[in-house]
Amino acid sequence: MGKRINIAVLGAGNIAESMSCALLDIKDEVNMYAVASRSLSKAESFAKEFGYEKAYGSYEEAVKDENVDLVYIATLNSEHYSNAKMCLENGKGCLVEKAFCSNKRQAEELIEIARKKNLFLSEAMWTRFLPAAMKIGDMLKEGVIGKPHYLEADFCKMSEETERITSTALAGGVLLNLGVYALTMPQLYFGLDVVKVKASCEKYMTGADKTDEIMLTYKNGDMARIKASSAAELKSLVKIAGDKGYVKFGPVNRLEYIEVYGTDGELKKREEFKNEFNPYCYEILSCKRALLEGKNETEEMPWDKTLLMMGWLDSVRNHLDIRFDFEKEGEIEHKDEEIWGNPDVFDDTNP
Template sequence: MIEYNIGIMGAGYIAGVIAKVLKDMNGFCPYAIASRDEEKAKKFAEEYEIEKAYGSYEAMLEDPEVELVYIATVNSNHVELAKKCIDAGKPVFVEKPISYNAKTAAELLKYATEKGVFCGEAMWLRYNPLMNLVVDNLRKNIIGDVRSITANIGYNLGGRERLLKPELAGGALLDIGVYPITAVFMLMGGGPVNVVAEPIITTTGVDAYSSIYMRYPQGRSAYITVSMTTSLDKRCIIYGTHGRIEIDNVNNPTLVTVYGSDGKSRGEMKPADDAKTGYEYEFKAARKAAIAGNQETEELSIKDTIEIYRFIDAIRYTWNLPFPLPEEPEKKPMTVENLNPNTKNA
């Protein structure tokens, strides 16, 4: 099989995970790694047996053998690097979040469309077959009408300095909260009509923990808990009028259990026997879209991508936590009126 050459920007943790995944996939090759630190790139290339190592992102983009670029850098420079890829005519797949706010994400995706170059978000939950199977079964009313959803995600990420820095678009909501939010949007068929969100803010000015209540029409609701200071169970439970569905891991489902109204198990859903890590599906989708000359994958539209970040923006701005980055509003001075903004609806 002809291998599809992937160039990776950024030599951090997630880049290493993806390099391993690509090496284990038929038809893919982690061909090149680029970092602003050439020694770091060379060390990464040696560890993951990657053919090319570059000490600048621009140098890698000049390599004609690179067929798709995967961006795995800090959240704050995803758009800048993606535009460089687009200008070089390279299809690009950006690790979530595609950007730090909806406005810059929309501008990026519009720019890619105008240039006729594929640019997509590597939000692996959207591509997970098991998650999409749950969505399909909900449409068939497997548990009746969906009434409420709970979803948690939490890790002890205190050692990851980038998450504590507003200038790098850090914080739990944008980095990991995007998973349960995406899950709820997928399962409910879109966003809520109202939201109330309560954060715990770090001394550096980013959210470390939050509780998010989402109200939908006809009395439906969802409740999300997000933490980057403590490990949570990461489960997602969907309650219907005739039973419930339990998903073991909200960002990468590996076991789904269906219960009837009597509380007894009605069966389980598991990944296919040939499933690997879950990341393989998003890269197959990105390759398919890029080769076909499409501007979005079948699983994740431009519209759905932007919708998620509009929702996250609304929460952050209600918390008065804009990032000190372009196209962000100014931080409001603390007054009696906005001393406790999180009590308002986003």
Template structure:
């Protein structure tokens, strides 16, 4: 039976997500409803993507009995309340990253999901690309020996976009781009806890961070070097170095190729859609949706590739980075 999806948010990322997932058979995934803040946006999105039901506001979507799981793709500061509403109405949720604005909100959502026995996952889509999964398999198999170093640098010239810079929209390099670099090094050094983190960065005139970098030291001589920027296009490559070789992941956040230790390149073609995508390699958004379907089918409430504990740790790291750089959001003072 097909997993019935609802969509919260009718923006660009939701367009790409729906377009990607619709490359799968309708016997596996079907979209039944979409909600947005404005009626016009919801109706247009529904028409563009052949979705039968649209809602102004999110409550109607939460109450829709023809929805199994909701993809939350609205603005960063709205993730918490939207996801909370969906969970409280019995919906499974796949929520875009950054999952919430801080660690407190993140912990609260996972608590609700566990109490209600509902599947909840942060949409770290990067981990589900075949190229990423092959990289992880090679690391775990010892193919490149003991991994001692990882580096990843992610930057785009996007400081002209309000969503990226404005405080009230949850802007900042750390939340929007930093989540990618942090999840990458976390995935490489999985199950290890940092013993020291040195962080530096710059804040823009709006009070949000425009760039950030860090050296993250782990036990046993392991280290990660990471940086992100909203003012510069950086190499945007993930590199993993072991005692027996190096793996390179170009476009690490949405990779379709992996460079092996001998320099050869493995390619992983992405699904093809007749509908244009708005973002680079967005066809790969489909992989996390299929992972969610498989997890729900098996009765799981969390995904082994991005379990609740790792999502919480990402939120903790991003909060630490923001604190060191000097960025605080109104949500940070929220109490439950």
């Protein structure tokens, strides 16, 4: 258990509520110290509901509180960069909700600040912190389906057309909200040696993406297909097929179970993944370990993995002509070899 750390939460919306419910499970490990909102009354109501010691009516007040050990940023995508930069400039380490930033250049700047100031910084891609993520990887390495060759990851969830989802001014769109989870699957289980990418999307009237399909082809011939949508409902599922069978597991973000099938399609094994506590707790406990050990990043979500994902997201958005209102010209344009390791990776032929 060791020393408890004081956590301050920026934002008092749905994600902050989910995290607060999780923190109640590990109150022996962390102290729910403060919550901040742009509305003091909202912060006070939130603090009372979940038991935070302090409520602040501005993010800056919370960040400047000398008793805060870790700031969890649960604001809109478009605010992650400025909120995290404020934390770092005030000497505070932070855990930033996914997507880490709106683009790779923002992420690079934050990481450089953290490096120079020797501060902790991590991305709250909670799926990577789940014990199930490692367990699935171990099963695949042990050859449960032979050699994997094909992956499908679907995360399609009907969402109300709020500004958070549809506004390009708020870094909305399905890619940064849901697609990032699905894209994590090939990174975890198929690696990074991508030689060809096909991508297509359907957009809202605002220009934000509402349905995406991405196909990755690897140097060894393996393929991964990613689907994400905020305009359609589909079971959240990952399938990986090999030469001796296939596995199905999901949901994409929570990883609650896995099923193993033979080449005949018969179910051979089903395993439920039981978490010791609320799944959000794992990323917080990892942050605590890193802080107490004097580390600047977490083992599960190190800076290079965050930059890799931000590069993939930029590259796909650039190809699909999806821009956020605040982005400067050229801000998400990168050479293919810098992001994917190969030149001319995008395939513009019709699927």
